[in-house]
Amino acid sequence: MKKSKLEDPTLERSFRGHKDTVSSVVFNSNMKQVISGSLDGSIMLWNFRPQLRAYKFAGHKDAVCSLDFSPDTGLLASGSKDRTVRLWLPTVEGKSSVIKAHSGTVRSVKFSQDGKFLLTASDDKTVKIWSVKNQKFQCTLSGHSNWVRSAEFSPDQRLAVSGGDDKVVRVWDIQASKCIQTYDNSAGMVNCVTFMPNGTCVAAGTSENAIQVIDLRTNSLIQHYVGHRGAINSITCHPSGNFLLSTSNDSSLKIWDLCEGQLFYTLHGHQGAATSGRFSPTGEFFASGGADEQVLVWKTNFDKKAEKTSEKNASSKRRPNVAAAGEPKTKPKSKTSSQPKAIANPLPEKEAHQEKVVRAEDSSSHQVTEAVEVAQAGSMYSNEVQDALANTLSHIVSQLDVLAQTMALMEERMTITEDRVKKIEQGGRP
Numbered sequence: 001m002k003k004s005k006l007e008d009p010t011l012e013r014s015f016r017g018h019k020d021t022v023s024s025v026v027f028n029s030n031m032k033q034v035i036s037g038s039l040d041g042s043i044m045l046w047n048f049r050p051q052l053r054a055y056k057f058a059g060h061k062d063a064v065c066s067l068d069f070s071p072d073t074g075l076l077a078s079g080s081k082d083r084t085v086r087l088w089l090p091t092v093e094g095k096s097s098v099i100k101a102h103s104g105t106v107r108s109v110k111f112s113q114d115g116k117f118l119l120t121a122s123d124d125k126t127v128k129i130w131s132v133k134n135q136k137f138q139c140t141l142s143g144h145s146n147w148v149r150s151a152e153f154s155p156d157q158r159l160a161v162s163g164g165d166d167k168v169v170r171v172w173d174i175q176a177s178k179c180i181q182t183y184d185n186s187a188g189m190v191n192c193v194t195f196m197p198n199g200t201c202v203a204a205g206t207s208e209n210a211i212q213v214i215d216l217r218t219n220s221l222i223q224h225y226v227g228h229r230g231a232i233n234s235i236t237c238h239p240s241g242n243f244l245l246s247t248s249n250d251s252s253l254k255i256w257d258l259c260e261g262q263l264f265y266t267l268h269g270h271q272g273a274a275t276s277g278r279f280s281p282t283g284e285f286f287a288s289g290g291a292d293e294q295v296l297v298w299k300t301n302f303d304k305k306a307e308k309t310s311e312k313n314a315s316s317k318r319r320p321n322v323a324a325a326g327e328p329k330t331k332p333k334s335k336t337s338s339q340p341k342a343i344a345n346p347l348p349e350k351e352a353h354q355e356k357v358v359r360a361e362d363s364s365s366h367q368v369t370e371a372v373e374v375a376q377a378g379s380m381y382s383n384e385v386q387d388a389l390a391n392t393l394s395h396i397v398s399q400l401d402v403l404a405q406t407m408a409l410m411e412e413r414m415t416i417t418e419d420r421v422k423k424i425e426q427g428g429r430p
Contacts, residue, residue, distance in 0.1 A: 007301040008265065008301060008302075009255070009265060009267060009286075009298050009299060009300055009301055009302065010298065010299050010301065011269055011296060011297075011298055012285070012297050012298060012299050013046075013048065013296070013297040014294060014295070014296055014297075015034070015036075015044070015046045015054070015294065015295040015296075015297075016293060016294055016295075017044055017046075017054055017056070017293075018036065018038040018040055018042065018044060018293045018295075019038070019040040019042075019293065020038050020039040020040035020063075020293065021038060021039045021273075021275055021289075021290070021291045021293065022036050022037070022038050022275060022276060022289025022290055022291075022293060022294065022295055023037050023038060023039055023063065023064055023065050023066070023275055023276060023289065024036065024037040024064065024065065024066045024067040024276045024289065025037075025067070025276050025277065025278050025287040025288065025289045025295060026067045026068060026069045026076075026278050026287075027069065027278065027280045027281060027285070027287065028045070028069060028090060029069060029071035029281055031048075031280060031281075031282075031285075032047060032048055032049070033045050033046060033047055033048065033090070034046050034048070034287045034295060034297055035067060035069065035076060035090065036067070036287075036289055036295045037064030037065070037066065037067045037078055038063070038064055038289075038293070039063040039064070040063070041058070041060045041061065041062055041063055041064060041080070042056055042057065042058055042060075042064070043056070043057040043058075043059075043060075043064060043067070043076075043078060043088070044056055044057075044295075045057070045090055046295060048297075055090075055092060055094060056094075057088060057094040057096070059086055059088075059094075059096050059098075060078065060080040060081075060082050060084070060086065061080075061082040062080055062081035062082040063080060063081040064078050064079070064080050064081075065079050065080060065081060065105060065106060065107050065108070066078065066079040066106065066107060066108045066109045067079075067109065068109050068110050068111050069090075069111075070111040070115035070132070071115070071281065072114055072115030072116075073111075073115040073132060074089070074090070075087050075088065075089065075111075075115070075132065076088040076089075076090050077109040077110075077111060077118055078109065079101070079106030079107065079108060079109040079120060080105070080106055081105045081106075083100070083101065083102050083103065083104060083105065083106060083122075084098050084099060084100055084101060084106065085098070085099040085101040085106055085109055085118070085120055085130070086098055086099070087099070087118075087132070087135065097135060099130060099135055101120050101122070101128060101130070102120065102122035102123075102124045102126065102128065103122075103124040104122045104123030104124035104125075104147070105122060105123040105147075106120055106121070106122050107121050107122060107123065107147065107148065107149045107150065108120065108121040108148070108149065108150045108151050108152075110151060110152045110153060111132070111153075112153045112157045113153065113155055113156075113157055114157065115132060116131070116132055116133065117129055117130065117131060117132060117138065117153070117157070118130040118131075118132050119151050119152065119153055119160055120151070121148040121149065121150060121151035121162055121164070122147075122148060123147040123148070125142070125144045125145065125146060125147065125148060125164075126140050126141065126142050126144070126148065127140070127141040127142075127144075127148055127151045127160065127162050127172070128140050128141070129141070129160075129174070139177045140177075141160065141162070141170075141172050141177060141178075141179070143170055143179045143182075144162065144164050144166050144168065144170065145166040145168075146164055146165035146166040146189075147164050147165045148162050148163070148164040149163060149164050149165065149189075149190065149191050149192065150162065150163050150164075150190070150191065150192045150193045150194075151163075151193070152193060152194055152195055153174075153195070154195050154199045155195060155197060155198075155199045156199055157174065158173070158174055158175070159171055159172060159173065159174060159180075159195075159199075159216075160172040160174055161193050161194075161195060161202045162193060163185075163190025163191070163192070163193040163204050164189070164190055165189045165190075166189075167184065167185045167186075167188065167189055167190060168182055168183065168184055168185065168190070169182070169183040169185060169190055169193060169202065169204050169214065170182050170183075171183075171202070171216060181216060181219055183204075183214050183219060183221075185204060185206060185212065187206045187208045187210035187212060187224075188206040188207035188208030188209075188210065188231075189206060189207040190204050190205070190206055191205050191206060191207055191231060191232055191233060191234075192204070192205040192232060192233065192234050192235050193205075193235075194235050194236060194237055195237075196213075196237055196241055197237060197239060197240075197241040198241060200215065200216055200217055201213055201214060201215050201216060201222070202214050202216065203235050203237065203244060204235075205232030205233070205234065205235040205246060206231070206232055207231045207232075208231070209226055209227075209228045209229065209230060209231060209232065209248070210224065210225065210226050210232070211223075211224075211225040211226075211232060211235060211244065211246055211256065212224050212225075213258070223258065223261055225256055225263070227254055227256075227263050227266075228246065228248035228249075228250050228252065228254065229248070229250040230248045230249030230250035230251075230273070231248065231249045232246055232247070232248055233247045233248060233249065233273065233274065233275045233276065234246065234247045234275070234276045234277050234278075235247075235277075236277055236278050236279050236286075237279070238279050238283045238300075239279065239281070239282065239283040240283060241258070242257065242258055242259055243255055243256065243257060243258060243264065243302070244256040244258055245277045245278075245279060245286055246277070247274035247275060247276060247277040247288055247290075248273070248274055249273040249274075250273075250274075251268065251270050251271065251272055251273060251274055251290070252266055252267065252268055252274060253266070253267040253268075253269070253270075253274055253277060253288055253298075254266050254267070255267070255302070264302070265302070267298070269288065269290075269294075269296045269298075270288065270290030270291070270292050270294060270296070271290070271291075271292040271294075272290055272291035272292045273290060273291040274288055274289075274290045275289055275290055275291060276288065276289040276290075277289075279300075283300060284299065284300060285297055285298060285299055285300060286298050286300060
């Protein structure tokens with residue numbers, strides 16, 4: 001039986017509604033919505049079902065810089081240039097509570113794995129931890145000498161990692177509230193950091209177009225990627241640990257094969273900088289936001305390989321020695337070795353496994369749904385009533401126009417008839 005060919009990532013949906021750059025995207029864990037934050041100060045909840053409207057949350061007084069969603073609590077966190085953090089219930093009402101968090105812009109918000117704590121990073125050079133239940137401050141992690149742009153808990157919640165404009169990646173012991181490891185990054189300012197699912201390695205994206213994977217056990221660089229032609233704006237790891245998604249000022253999204261140590265896919269969908277990206281909880285989809293004010297939702301397709309490869313690896317008992325867990329899903333055509341590589345530079349794009357180019361406006365080859373209409377969260381149902389009323393009034397007006405035209409025609413015929421009657425009365429011929 002012939003095996004079906006693996007499909008490339010495909011663009012599934014496209015959403016428009018923001019009035020400025022989309023700074024952050026995240027999936028609702030129920031997979032019914034993708035949520036985006038923007039420099040226009042708003043947060044949008046986009047429903048996957050086309051017949052459902054989007055919700056718009058307004059509360060921040062300045063640009064929204066970061067979003068995160070907690071599956072355990074069902075809360076959405078947002079950090080803003082207005083120096084506050086808001087915790088939202090992602091419902092029609094869009095209720096939120098405010099945490100006056102920092103003395104500078106809040107660049108990053110991240111929940112702990114269990115949703116009990118929130119990690120925030122700021123231009124005030126600090127990282128802070130908050131209790132979500134009572135929204136109380138827990139501790140400050142101080143050590144950075146410049147803006148902190150990104151911070152995240154480790155999967156086991158014992159550690160945290162942060163990076164910023166001081167070009168340093170710092171690893172923190174949460175319980176002791178102190179820095180236990182530092183990595184001085186020679187590849188520029190650290191714009192984003194993330195833990196790998198196994199918790200032993202972290203990845204950092206820099207202003208000098210580089211992505212670096214650091215092994216915390218040895219505090220050493222084990223992978224280094226340079227493929228983008230602009231600063232890295234976000235990085236996120238696939239739940240399998242095999243792939244890394246990066247977005248860049250060069251407008252592209254790139255998928256990196258961490259086991260093979262090379263570029264896997266390049267995707268083009270945004271007009272302008274690709275500012276944010278995030279995998280869905282299951283890894284089946286990923287979303288991206290850009291300076292073109294669009295939110296794009298992609299279907300991975302390639303993640304199907306991970307399951308097959310994981311089964312194969314389990315039977316052969318082979319284990320990789322790099323950050324990602326599991327063997328690569330497939331062997332790139334240009335390489336023969338399936339062993340993972342340390343300190344691996346990616347192949348040039350033309351020699352990489354595959355490169356997929358997708359344009360957001362190319363609706364002929366992809367199922368791109370037009371942006372849904374924007375509705376204020378508090379007036380979603382009233383807007384629907386207004387729309388129905390407007391449609392009814394429009395129908396009535398059109399019927400009145402037809403009636404008016406009919407009356408005018410009748411009046412014209414009556415005038416002709418009256419003229420004929422007068423001529424007959426006057427002895428003339430009709």
